[in-house]
Amino acid sequence: MKQMDRRLLILTRLREETAFRAADLAEECECSVRTVYRDIDALCQAGVPVAAMPGEGYRLAPGYHLPPIAFTVEEAVQLLLGSDLAHGLGTPEQREAARSAAAKVEAALRPDTRAETDRLRHRIRVSDWMRREPTPWLSLLQQAVANDQVLWLQYHSFSSDELTERKVEPYSLIFYGEDWHVVGYCRLREGMRDFRASRIRDAQLLPERFERMAGMLLAEDRSRSTPEEVRIWVEQSAVPWARETPAFGFDREEPAEGGAVFVYHAWDLRRLLPWVLSWGASARVLSPAHVA
Structure with a gap:
């Protein structure tokens, strides 16, 4: 923990009504007790009246109040x-x-x-x-997006069920659909692509930097801001189970003859296919036409 963050954390703890022992502060800040003593001394020199309570610990002197943060x-x-x-x-x-x-x-x-x-x-x-373990590549992906560095990926393609090697210019890292996604320019496919982090089998940060192409990013943002509406009819006998296990992107349920229509909004229609197919003859896609 950085010095400023550590001292701010100590200060916020000392604002509480309960006194804190130096050992407890050291454990929370993941530092030595001696470091806590130095931090408290620095706060005192900065004009913060820290009182030592014999047998109890440290707290701000009675009557001293920092400007309150009025959260509702x-x-x-x-x-x-x-x-x-x-x-x-x-x-x-x-x-x-x-x-x-x-x-x-x-x-x-x-x-x-x-x-x-x-x-x-x-x-x-x-x-x-x-509270599950995130993809092992998350820190590397964040670094690539923040520093405009080219990524080398070994990626498992959902559509072709094969491993491919890609060089990607990562524009953004987005969490949706219960997974992290890298959105960037794929040099292999020569276009913007969405790479699901859980399908990355290996990743390396290349020293090469890339220049962001604003027009391409804006086009990607526009496409992602208007997901396609998908209407799926589900037979009445399967409706209770479909309600209990909705797919990502569920919007609403509408009554229909012989069952109900489940309305979804999806950027990638392939993500809905496993859910639809799991119901067999009890479900069918009504729209869009190119899927129905």
Whole structure:
């Protein structure tokens, strides 16, 4: 943890009503107790009155208050839920950043807001299934997108069921459909492509840099902002099960003769095909025409 982040975390902890021992602060900041002592001394020199409570630990001197951050209960719950989502989807470094951010939000809450937020978070929460290991390439993909570096990928193609080697100019990294996706220019296919991270079998960061082509990126953004509507009729006997296991992109259900119509919005129609085929004769695509 960087020095500034560490001292800010210590400061947010000292704002709480409970005193903190140096050993506890050191464990949370993942540093030595001696480093915590130096940080507390630096805060004191900066004018922050840190009081040492014999047998208890450290806290801000009574009567001293930092400018409050007035989060509402709704704001705090949404920020903390977002932190929980990031914890389940990111790299170890991102998980640590999410944990640290959540601690700062919690420390900034008024006691009454904190109590109500804690109550709601026990009822509104992110399921533990989200806390899975992300793709091993996530840090590398982020670095490539941030620095405009060309990627070499060994990629398993869904359509051809084969491994191909690609050189990709990565424009963005997007999470949707329960997976991370690299959107970029594929030199092999000579066009913009969407690479699902879970299908990457190997990846390397090449030293070559690329220049972003704005027109190509804008075209990709436009295409991704208008997903295609897909209407699927499901036989009545299968409707309850289809409701329980919807595919990604589900929008709504409409009543129909002999069953119901499930309306989806999808960027990649191939992602819906396994779901449709799983119902056999109990489901059929009504539109778009080129799929029906």
